[in-house]
Amino acid sequence: MNILRLVVTGPVGAGKSTFIRSASDIEAVDTDCRVTNGTGRTKRKTTTALDFGRRKLTHNLLIHLYGTPGQARFEFMWDILIRKAHVYMLLVAAHRPEDFDHARRMLSFMQRRSPALIIIGITHMDKPEAQKPERVVRALGYNHNQSLPPIISVNADDPKSVNRAVMRSVKSYGRQLKASKASHLKQSGTPKVA
Numbered sequence: 522m523n524i525l526r527l528v529v530t531g532p533v534g535a536g537k538s539t540f541i542r543s544a545s546d547i548e549a550v551d552t553d554c555r556v557t558n559g560t561g562r563t564k565r566k567t568t569t570a571l572d573f574g575r576r577k578l579t580h581n582l583l584i585h586l587y588g589t590p591g592q593a594r595f596e597f598m599w600d601i602l603i604r605k606a607h608v609y610m611l612l613v614a615a616h617r618p619e620d621f622d623h624a625r626r627m628l629s630f631m632q633r634r635s636p637a638l639i640i641i642g643i644t645h646m647d648k649p650e651a652q653k654p655e656r657v658v659r660a661l662g663y664n665h666n667q668s669l670p671p672i673i674s675v676n677a678d679d680p681k682s683v684n685r686a687v688m689r690s691v692k693s694y695g696r697q698l699k700a701s702k703a704s705h706l707k708q709s710g711t712p713k714v715a
């Protein structure tokens with residue numbers, strides 16, 4: 522059985538725990554605790570260690586979904602989880618521009634530690650105050666001249682939308698794997714016969 526580890530990260534309230542619950546075909550494990558400081562403006566609970574879910578995609582492909590905490594004080598968990606990721610998805614709530622900077626710092630933390638493929642998942646696009654995806658992507662530090670990672674709009678509350686996001690991650694990972702195998706073969710070249 523092949524296992525693909527998908528790490529879901531992003532600021533508090535972006536939708537990570539809900540995403541994992543929606544994607545998982547077992548009951549997801551969470552480590553939510555009551556919020557004791559002012560971080561969870563609209564939440565009474567927040568993730569302190571990780572979320573875990575599992576999804577069987579085909580007879581030989583299992584997806585392990587790990588959700589990171591959102592708060593920087595649990596940064597040690599970001600570090601542990603990101604190092605194991607095959608793919609990671611940064612969720613950013615489009616209606617909370619005040620969180621974009623934190624999302625950008627999380628992204629840079631992850632990029633420094635992991636060469637894994639990144640997907641940007643923009644949540645809360647259904648909210649009237651949602652910012653345009655281009656604005657979110659720019660706030661994350663990408664500019665026009667750069668090649669952008671895959672960017673998707675996802676509603677963590679909607680299992681169909683979450684399913685599309687999971688499939689997109691699997692496909693992007695498959696393409697990346699193929700490309701890196703092809704480039705490896707090219708570099709090693711065909712053995713020359715003397």
Ligand SMILES: Nc1nc2c(ncn2[C@@H]2O[C@H](COP(=O)(O)OP(=O)(O)O)[C@@H](O)[C@H]2O)c(=O)[nH]1
Pocket residue numbers: 531532533534535536537538539540567568591644645646647648675676677678
């Ligand atoms: N309207 C809307 N609500 C969402 C969306 N994604 C997640 N939520 C809700 O946002 C809240 C925070 O989600 P949660 O999974 O706890 O965020 P986490 O802190 O990143 O784990 C929950 O009430 C979710 O149901 C979305 O795309 N649209």
Ligand SMILES: [Mg+2]
Pocket residue numbers: 537538539567568
């Ligand atoms: Mg959570």
